[in-house]
Amino acid sequence: MSLLLPPTILVTARPALRHRSSAVVAVSSSSNCRQKSTLHAEAVPSSSSSTATALNCQHFQVCSGCSQEWDLDRPHIVSEASRFFQELGVSDFSFESGILWEWRCRAKLAIRGTSEMPLVGLYEEGTHSVVDIPACRAHHPSVNAAVKLLKEGISVLDIQPYDEDLGTGELRYVQIATTTYSTSLPVAARYQNGKVQVSLVWNSKNELSASSEKLNALAAFLWKNGGPRSNTHLVHSIWVNFQTSTINRIFGNRWMHLLGHKDFWERIGGIDISLDPASFGQANTQAFNSLLRKLQSYVPYGSSVVDLYAGAGIIGLSVAATRKCRSVKFVEINKESKLSFEKSLSRLPKHIDCSIFWHNADASAEPLHWLRGSNVVIVDPPRKGLDQSLLDALMVISSQKNSKALSGSIIREKEEKRPWVLRAREATVHVESKSRINWEKDQTWPEFLIYISCGWESFKEDCRFLLSNNAWHLEKAHGFNFFPGTQRYQKCSLLLGTSSHGRVQAHRVRSQSRRRSRDSASVLRPRCRRRSEECGSPFARAQGRTACPTR
Numbered sequence: 001m002s003l004l005l006p007p008t009i010l011v012t013a014r015p016a017l018r019h020r021s022s023a024v025v026a027v028s029s030s031s032n033c034r035q036k037s038t039l040h041a042e043a044v045p046s047s048s049s050s051t052a053t054a055l056n057c058q059h060f061q062v063c064s065g066c067s068q069e070w071d072l073d074r075p076h077i078v079s080e081a082s083r084f085f086q087e088l089g090v091s092d093f094s095f096e097s098g099i100l101w102e103w104r105c106r107a108k109l110a111i112r113g114t115s116e117m118p119l120v121g122l123y124e125e126g127t128h129s130v131v132d133i134p135a136c137r138a139h140h141p142s143v144n145a146a147v148k149l150l151k152e153g154i155s156v157l158d159i160q161p162y163d164e165d166l167g168t169g170e171l172r173y174v175q176i177a178t179t180t181y182s183t184s185l186p187v188a189a190r191y192q193n194g195k196v197q198v199s200l201v202w203n204s205k206n207e208l209s210a211s212s213e214k215l216n217a218l219a220a221f222l223w224k225n226g227g228p229r230s231n232t233h234l235v236h237s238i239w240v241n242f243q244t245s246t247i248n249r250i251f252g253n254r255w256m257h258l259l260g261h262k263d264f265w266e267r268i269g270g271i272d273i274s275l276d277p278a279s280f281g282q283a284n285t286q287a288f289n290s291l292l293r294k295l296q297s298y299v300p301y302g303s304s305v306v307d308l309y310a311g312a313g314i315i316g317l318s319v320a321a322t323r324k325c326r327s328v329k330f331v332e333i334n335k336e337s338k339l340s341f342e343k344s345l346s347r348l349p350k351h352i353d354c355s356i357f358w359h360n361a362d363a364s365a366e367p368l369h370w371l372r373g374s375n376v377v378i379v380d381p382p383r384k385g386l387d388q389s390l391l392d393a394l395m396v397i398s399s400q401k402n403s404k405a406l407s408g409s410i411i412r413e414k415e416e417k418r419p420w421v422l423r424a425r426e427a428t429v430h431v432e433s434k435s436r437i438n439w440e441k442d443q444t445w446p447e448f449l450i451y452i453s454c455g456w457e458s459f460k461e462d463c464r465f466l467l468s469n470n471a472w473h474l475e476k477a478h479g480f481n482f483f484p485g486t487q488r489y490q491k492c493s494l495l496l497g498t499s500s501h502g503r504v505q506a507h508r509v510r511s512q513s514r515r516r517s518r519d520s521a522s523v524l525r526p527r528c529r530r531r532s533e534e535c536g537s538p539f540a541r542a543q544g545r546t547a548c549p550t551r
């Protein structure tokens with residue numbers, strides 16, 4: 001089995017522990033002092049540090065986005081990860097540092113202040129005060145240029161930034177995503193010349209509200225001064241998301257395309273992918289590309305793959321295209337990802353003969369059902385890690401020598417009658433290959449698990465659990481610098497191989513005790529952290545109110 005650990009989690013290692021404790025106390029008055037001293041300690045360069053790999057950002061220590069100022073190519077977590085994997089028998093853990101600045105191609109930023117002096121940025125650690133970050137070193141240069149243009153528009157048109165205490169104002173957040181896909185430019189010039197998809201989060205229920213005129217005027221301003229006919233041609237397209245709720249979410253449910261190309265293409269992992277603003281997208285597209293290239297090499301040719309927590313399906317589609325897969329099944333809970341998935345699917349090379357199924361479903365509900373029929377399972381869960389039911393299912397399949405017996409025991413469990421479960425089992429997107437796969441009847445079970453993780457602490461826990469009782473065997477581990485300058489999220493990929501030694505009974509006992517320990521961990525972690533990928537501020541998490549831009 002192979003497992004891919006998202007670097008996101010990783011980098012957090014030691015520093016992550018410090019951050020975690022800071023986060024827990026962030027609502028108390030002493031928390032800021034603690035946080036600051038942590039940041040200060042990390043700001044001290046070691047004797048071998050070089051300015052060539054320093055963050056060198058004027059916003060450091062005020063903005064909550066970055067917490068490592070020196071040695072961006074060596075996140076502190078790497079040495080911990082290396083030791084962790086060494087202890088588990090993997091001595092060749094590798095780490096790719098990638099680009100160190102201008103890597104963030106996707107940013108969600110809060111908009112506060114006044115129309116004369118708008119603030120566009122992240123929350124100061126432990127507060128809900130927005131820090132303006134016009135010269136952010138992590139942002140792709142096009143993101144910073146778009147923020148500058150947006151601020152001009154806010155001032156010229158007297159747009160009112162959101163006031164979250166009063167719930168008033170017009171513009172709450174902006175999401176800016178960069179595409180570097182352009183066939184009219186030489187490859188070497190494409191990254192620097194990225195164009196942005198701007199999504200304005202507008203404080204109204206829909207396009208019929210009284211403030212719509214101002215919204216249209218702002219969109220027209222951005223298009224006139226940044227669109228294809230402007231001198232700079234920075235803006236690819238403009239969307240609006242309507243959000244009036246005070247709950248802990250950046251986006252509401254209503255999206256509308258306003259100007260520019262609706263489809264937003266990027267080339268990653270050897271395929272063309274389309275990402276709608278409502279779909280999950282990786283912030284560091286270059287690191288993601290490296291991760292995909294490595295991951296592909298671990299998928300045997302002709303595999304049947306299940307991609308759980310699939311988002312818009314980039315990982316599964318990239319292995320379908322490069323590994324001659326028999327079938328790839330995707331399971332994703334966010335229905336908004338379907339549109340992006342279908343568009344990307346439409347550009348998969350026509351010669352690829354692979355059965356494809358995309359399900360809008362919860363991977364943790366009936367996980368054995370999703371695992372059946374595949375020899376490779378790829379998981380890329382949110383920071384909280386794998387759902388317990390899926391971990392249990394992975395342990396069950398590893399401990400059963402006889403796949404027929406396994407299928408039989410599952411089928412005997414119950415005949416499913418619940419209509420919503422049956423509906424979820426039906427693929428909402430289905431492309432049949434010439435070989436016509438019926439994985440529902442297939443007796444194959446995963447032999448390879450590839451775990452991509454963006455939460456180091458939860459990953460370690462999941463990994464130890466999967467390796468317990470020799471249920472899975474760890475083969476490879478790789479780290480990728482997805483978030484240089486931030487300690488919190490790195491991505492790491494691991495490859496686990498199954499063994500057939502474990503006993504189901506023994507495993508069940510263990511999984512129960514683990515569930516208890518997870519519950520107690522959740523007491524320390526604010527609830528919304530477990531629920532929402534969006535919330536990054538300890539303050540907001542503890543208060544359970546307005547969402548914070550992710551870092």
Ligand SMILES: C[S@@+](CC[C@H](N)C(=O)[O-])C[C@H]1O[C@@H](n2cnc3c(N)ncnc32)[C@H](O)[C@@H]1O
Nearest residue numbers: 280309310311332333334362363364380381382
């Ligand atoms: C870290 S993202 C990975 C997305 C995708 N693999 C990619 O790289 O673009 C995690 C994804 O898991 C989805 N998700 C969260 N909980 C889920 C669940 N219980 N079942 C299925 N998908 C889930 C989220 O909507 C999100 O798209």
